[in-house]
Amino acid sequence: MISIKRRSIGDIIGDIIIYLVVTLLAVIMVIPFIYVIAASFAKEAEIQTRPIFFIPENPTLDAYKQVFSPSGMGPTVLRSLLISICVTLVGTLINLFFTLTMAYGLSRPNLIGKKPLLNMVLFTMVFGGGMIPLFLVVKALGMYDTYAALILPGCISAYNMLIIRNFFIELPNELEEAAAIDGCTEIGIFLKIALPLSMPIIATFGLFYAVGHWNDYFGALMYLNDSKKYPFQLVLRNLVMQTQDNSTSLDELPPEDTLKMAVIVIGTVPILCVYPFLQKYFAAGVMVGAVKG
Amino acid sequence: MAKAQKVALSAEEKAVIKRKRKAQIFKDRWVYLLLLPGFLYFIIFKIVPMWGILIAFKDYFPTTQFWGAGLTKNWIGFDNFIQFFTDSSFLQLLRNTLIISLMNIIFFFPLPIILALLLNEMKVQWYKKAVQTLVYVPHFVSMVVIASITFMLVKEPSSSAQSGGALYEIVKTLTGKEMHALGGGWAIYWVLLIQNIWKETGWGTIIFLAALAGVDVEQYEAAIVDGANRWQQLIYITIPAIMGTVVTMFVLRMGSVLDTGFEQIILMQNTLNRTNSETFDTYVYQYGRVEGNYGYTTAVSLFKSIVSLICIQTANRLAKAVGQAGLF
Numbered sequence: 001m002i003s004i005k006r007r008s009i010g011d012i013i014g015d016i017i018i019y020l021v022v023t024l025l026a027v028i029m030v031i032p033f034i035y036v037i038a039a040s041f042a043k044e045a046e047i048q049t050r051p052i053f054f055i056p057e058n059p060t061l062d063a064y065k066q067v068f069s070p071s072g073m074g075p076t077v078l079r080s081l082l083i084s085i086c087v088t089l090v091g092t093l094i095n096l097f098f099t100l101t102m103a104y105g106l107s108r109p110n111l112i113g114k115k116p117l118l119n120m121v122l123f124t125m126v127f128g129g130g131m132i133p134l135f136l137v138v139k140a141l142g143m144y145d146t147y148a149a150l151i152l153p154g155c156i157s158a159y160n161m162l163i164i165r166n167f168f169i170e171l172p173n174e175l176e177e178a179a180a181i182d183g184c185t186e187i188g189i190f191l192k193i194a195l196p197l198s199m200p201i202i203a204t205f206g207l208f209y210a211v212g213h214w215n216d217y218f219g220a221l222m223y224l225n226d227s228k229k230y231p232f233q234l235v236l237r238n239l240v241m242q243t244q245d246n247s248t249s250l251d252e253l254p255p256e257d258t259l260k261m262a263v264i265v266i267g268t269v270p271i272l273c274v275y276p277f278l279q280k281y282f283a284a285g286v287m288v289g290a291v292k293g
Numbered sequence: 294m295a296k297a298q299k300v301a302l303s304a305e306e307k308a309v310i311k312r313k314r315k316a317q318i319f320k321d322r323w324v325y326l327l328l329l330p331g332f333l334y335f336i337i338f339k340i341v342p343m344w345g346i347l348i349a350f351k352d353y354f355p356t357t358q359f360w361g362a363g364l365t366k367n368w369i370g371f372d373n374f375i376q377f378f379t380d381s382s383f384l385q386l387l388r389n390t391l392i393i394s395l396m397n398i399i400f401f402f403p404l405p406i407i408l409a410l411l412l413n414e415m416k417v418q419w420y421k422k423a424v425q426t427l428v429y430v431p432h433f434v435s436m437v438v439i440a441s442i443t444f445m446l447v448k449e450p451s452s453s454a455q456s457g458g459a460l461y462e463i464v465k466t467l468t469g470k471e472m473h474a475l476g477g478g479w480a481i482y483w484v485l486l487i488q489n490i491w492k493e494t495g496w497g498t499i500i501f502l503a504a505l506a507g508v509d510v511e512q513y514e515a516a517i518v519d520g521a522n523r524w525q526q527l528i529y530i531t532i533p534a535i536m537g538t539v540v541t542m543f544v545l546r547m548g549s550v551l552d553t554g555f556e557q558i559i560l561m562q563n564t565l566n567r568t569n570s571e572t573f574d575t576y577v578y579q580y581g582r583v584e585g586n587y588g589y590t591t592a593v594s595l596f597k598s599i600v601s602l603i604c605i606q607t608a609n610r611l612a613k614a615v616g617q618a619g620l621f
Contacts, residue, residue, distance in 0.1 A: 018411050019415065022411050022415065022424055025494075026424045026427040027427075029427060029491060029495065033442075036442055048453060048454040051459045051461070052459035097330065098330050101328070101330055101331060105324050105325070106328070111321055112314060117328070124339040126601070126602055128343070129339075129341075129342025130346070130598060131574075131578060131581065131590075131594060132345075133341075133343070133345025133348065133591060134342040134345075136345055137345060141337075152338070153338050156334050156335070186321070187326070187327065214435070215434075215437075217436070218556050222582060236441065240437070240444060260441060261445070264438050267437075267438060271433050275433060278433070279426060
């Protein structure tokens with residue numbers, strides 16, 4: 001037998017360095033979020049005198065009370081939260097409907113016209129009309145200043161659609177053939193066989209789409225005019241920008257930092273709530289087929 | 294005679310093929326129904342805007358009619374392009390865009406690969422999972438939140454704040470200099486780069502970890518038997534195994550060298566750093582969407598799209614030339 005010396009001194013030192021470096025990186029990436037949470041429970045004076053802290057000296061809920069105060073910014077924040085929740089829910093359902101039907105259609109073998117359709121999709125991934133023509137199309141369709149403009153112009157991500165298509169192609173054919181013999185139409189096969197078999201991937205991309213909607217502020221910036229329709233991220237942006245922008249009028253005091261931190265926490269909590277579910281599907285497999293289309 | 298027969302036969306064949314095609318199309322009629330919503334989406338929101346590129350050749354303003362009567366009016370040929378290329382802002386935009394993109398390619402692109410290789414060396418599975426959980430978080434946090442936190446961290450002391458943000462104070466303690474992260478000069482480029490590193494390094498590892506998971510364990514066992522040390526295993530097995538993925542990602546990245554995105558830069562932009570942070574994307578938004586110079590900015594984004602298309606084609610050819618699969 002050849003004896004294999006598995007771990008030399010060099011290996012152990014290497015391991016220590018690797019674990020230290022990676023741990024340090026992970027901690028650095030998360031520290032800012034912990035600071036924001038701590039700052040949202042702190043008094044304004046503490047934020048202005050201590051550069052960083054993780055446990056406030058005098059924890060207080062003042063900032064949150066102020067965010068939700070009925071006389072102050074409460075109505076704006078609650079309305080924008082409600083808008084964001086609705087846009088996220090409706091938007092994600094529409095995303096899934098459009099993406100799944102197209103992915104399934106394009107996964108069928110021997111479909112006449114599949115090749116040109118696929119080529120069209122691939123072409124749109126490398127070339128586009130640009131921001132202004134898309135804006136004019138949205139406007140011409142009468143969607144300017146409506147929530148449809150936040151949902152429809154991006155209702156299929158070509159990239160996601162192609163990954164799901166690959167998944168449908170790899171589903172076993174036997175079940176589908178059996179269903180077809182039983183007189184099931186393609187729509188029946190899609191609903192009763194393909195969809196139930198792909199729940200994990202549907203959940204994954206549903207969550208990706210949902211996070212995208214929740215985090216989106218640019219769509220609102222492009223297509224919404226009425227500030228009463230603004231989703232949460234745009235309200236947060238305007239709040240934070242009040243001190244960054246020189247256009248602030250003097251009679252309007254900039255919002256306190258602790259207030260901003262509280263709003264950030266409120267906007268991020270939903271993401272952290274779905275995060276464990278998202279993570280369940282990170283299983284690398286999902287993304288692999290993607291790159292090579 | 295033979296020729297005529299052949300023609301007749303092929304006509305017959307044609308009829309057969311035609312019938313078969315019709316039968317296939319009829320068989321797939323429900324599939325076409327399923328494809329309809331997606332097809333309409335791509336036509337309306339992807340193809341029609343490409344037709345809208347025509348306004349790049351027009352003197353087009355928000356009040357101009359596009360459909361119907363407006364179609365034949367206000368054609369100005371390449372004037373928008375000539376105006377753009379001779380404008381002093383063209384070189385400025387090109388410079389800013391290239392600096393931001395190249396800094397990302399040089400400093401950011403290798404990081405997910407390195408982190409994935411480090412994670413791959415970690416044999417304590419629960420610890421590796423925990424680290425992954427933490428480094429993926431910033432990817433799912435919105436850009437607005439990332440920007441807001443950045444403002445807090447680099448805040449400078451003022452009349453109401455005795456202490457600056459954490460990063461400001463750290464830099465001051467270490468170097469004794471006051472950091473004006475959101476002021477003029479190159480500072481904004483580093484801010485954008487570091488934000489990107491913070492947000493996307495962890496998530497970027499996924500694709501490489503997937504490639505690493507596909508490496509055959511037997512190769513490592515054989516290498517160990519042959520007396521290869523850890524470093525040699527990395528050089529001769531691991532890195533060749535992920536090279537295909539690295540090249541593919543690099544091709545994609547080069548193809549989007551002019552895409553700096555709007556979301557991040559518009560949030561970080563202010564009057565002090567605008568000359569350095571204005572890129573093609575933000576310029577089109579500001580000058581077109583906000584100020585209404587539709588025709589002119591469509592010309593700008595058309596120029597950008599065409600250069601991008603050339604970039605991705607070139608990068609793909611290069612990838613194939615060095616023996617990688619390429620994208621298409």
